[in-house]
Amino acid sequence: MSSSRVLVLNSGSSSLKYQLLDMADSSRLAVGLVERIGEETSRLKHTPLTGGGAERERTGPIADHEAALKAVAEELAADGLGLDSPELAAIGHRVVHGGLKFTEPTVIDDAVLAEIERLVPVAPLHNPANITGIRTAQALRPDLPQVAVFDTAFHTTMPESAARYAIDVATADEHRVRRYGFHGTSHAYVSRATAELLGKAPEDVSVIVLHLGNGASASAVRGGRCVDTSMGLTPLEGLVMGTRSGDMDPAVIFHLARVGGLSIDEIDTLLNKKSGLIGLCGDNDMREIRRRIDEGDEQARLAFDIYIHRLKKYIGAYYAVLGRVDAIAFTAGVGENAAPVREAAVAGLEELGLAVDGDLNAVRGDQPRLISPEYARVKVAVVPTDEELEIATQTYALAGKNS
Numbered sequence: 001m002s003s004s005r006v007l008v009l010n011s012g013s014s015s016l017k018y019q020l021l022d023m024a025d026s027s028r029l030a031v032g033l034v035e036r037i038g039e040e041t042s043r044l045k046h047t048p049l050t051g052g053g054a055e056r057e058r059t060g061p062i063a064d065h066e067a068a069l070k071a072v073a074e075e076l077a078a079d080g081l082g083l084d085s086p087e088l089a090a091i092g093h094r095v096v097h098g099g100l101k102f103t104e105p106t107v108i109d110d111a112v113l114a115e116i117e118r119l120v121p122v123a124p125l126h127n128p129a130n131i132t133g134i135r136t137a138q139a140l141r142p143d144l145p146q147v148a149v150f151d152t153a154f155h156t157t158m159p160e161s162a163a164r165y166a167i168d169v170a171t172a173d174e175h176r177v178r179r180y181g182f183h184g185t186s187h188a189y190v191s192r193a194t195a196e197l198l199g200k201a202p203e204d205v206s207v208i209v210l211h212l213g214n215g216a217s218a219s220a221v222r223g224g225r226c227v228d229t230s231m232g233l234t235p236l237e238g239l240v241m242g243t244r245s246g247d248m249d250p251a252v253i254f255h256l257a258r259v260g261g262l263s264i265d266e267i268d269t270l271l272n273k274k275s276g277l278i279g280l281c282g283d284n285d286m287r288e289i290r291r292r293i294d295e296g297d298e299q300a301r302l303a304f305d306i307y308i309h310r311l312k313k314y315i316g317a318y319y320a321v322l323g324r325v326d327a328i329a330f331t332a333g334v335g336e337n338a339a340p341v342r343e344a345a346v347a348g349l350e351e352l353g354l355a356v357d358g359d360l361n362a363v364r365g366d367q368p369r370l371i372s373p374e375y376a377r378v379k380v381a382v383v384p385t386d387e388e389l390e391i392a393t394q395t396y397a398l399a400g401k402n403s
């Protein structure tokens with residue numbers, strides 16, 4: 001029997017997203033999500049996409065990522081798609097921080113795992129969950145190749161002028177302090193798909209990608225290579241996010257510690273989990289924020305305006321970094337769905353050749369599409385990201401064929 005299936009695991013700080021794909025035709029066999037891991041109200045939503053089974057849900061406490069993956073394995077087994085299947089060729093893991101060492105997808109062995117572990121201090125929300133996912137998957141299928149696909153890999157092409165902070169070089173080098181960038185799998189996929197939408201080769205286009213999910217980042221991509229991105233040492237820098245502050249004067253931290261009396265851990269939690277949209281208005285879901293704005297809520301309005309102001313600054317900055325821009329691509333939950341965000345981010349940039357057509361912007365869909373008017377010199381696009389398909393493709397290319 002040929003083995004062409006790949007299981008993709010994307011472990012977040014409190015969630016586990018997964019997809020089982022058949023790489024013979026890149027089709028999805030099952031997809032699902034475990035949310036609120038570690039809380040009393042965990043929820044597993046499993047959707048089989050083959051064999052006509054219906055969507056299923058489990059609620060109740062799921063203590064950690066190990067328990068979550070075991071529950072996922074049970075759901076898959078119930079559909080005859082269990083992890084013990086000989087058709088499974090490999091397991092692909094999204095790993096958020098790969099430092100500078102990992103520039104390509106990598107088959108995981110003990111040394112690779114140790115390196116991912118060493119990077120925990122610079123990705124405290126993400127790498128520990130990734131490691132648990134890998135260990136649990138290894139225990140379930142020790143014979144299978146497990147592949148790490150790194151968020152940071154695509155950004156390793158950034159020039160030193162973009163990657164370095166302007167701090168003492170010896171200190172920076174000693175502690176590996178530099179800008180790594182994240183969401184790279186998405187930036188790579190979306191920049192390529194945008195070139196395709198324009199009918200051009202990736203080598204021939206310059207694109208600004210705006211990945212606006214709960215975490216959010218922008219990137220400047222020239223000829224298929226990343227030249228700058230908004231996230232830094234950790235996924236805290238850059239745009240305003242669902243719960244993260246993005247850019248601010250680093251002296252805010254000293255002030256909060258010295259004058260406010262907050263501990264470093266408290267400030268870490270404040271900036272990573274209680275800031276951004278949720279800190280500004282109490283909600284991190286753009287749907288809810290738009291609903292409140294429609295009802296005249298001033299706090300939601302201001303949160304939205306701050307979010308847009310930052311986004312616009314990055315569009316301008318990356319326009320300048322690239323010098324010439326062929327397209328701006330909006331992606332991820334907010335970028336793909338929130339027409340008012342796209343409209344507001346581009347408003348007033350006509351002098352830069354940028355415009356959004358109201359009717360095209362209002363169209364919903366899951367295919368890449370242009371939303372700029374015919375005359376716009378710089379195209380504006382909505383390009384749905386597919387990190388899982390990209391991870392599966394890379395995993396299968398590396399490990400699938402030999403198994």
Ligand SMILES: Nc1ncnc2c1ncn2[C@@H]1O[C@H](COP(=O)(O)OP(=O)(O)O)[C@@H](O)[C@H]1O
Nearest residue numbers: 212213214215284285286287332333334337338
């Ligand atoms: N229909 C919609 N309209 C506006 N925003 C949406 C819509 N659907 C999802 N979102 C936004 O997308 C976010 C989730 O994006 P996603 O890319 O799935 O994030 P992550 O991968 O970081 O969990 C939600 O928090 C919400 O703000």
Ligand SMILES: CC(=O)OP(=O)(O)O
Nearest residue numbers: 096182183214215235
């Ligand atoms: C790196 C990062 O911010 O990831 P996510 O958006 O999944 O939190």
Ligand SMILES: [Mg+2]
Nearest residue numbers: 213214215332
């Ligand atoms: Mg995401």
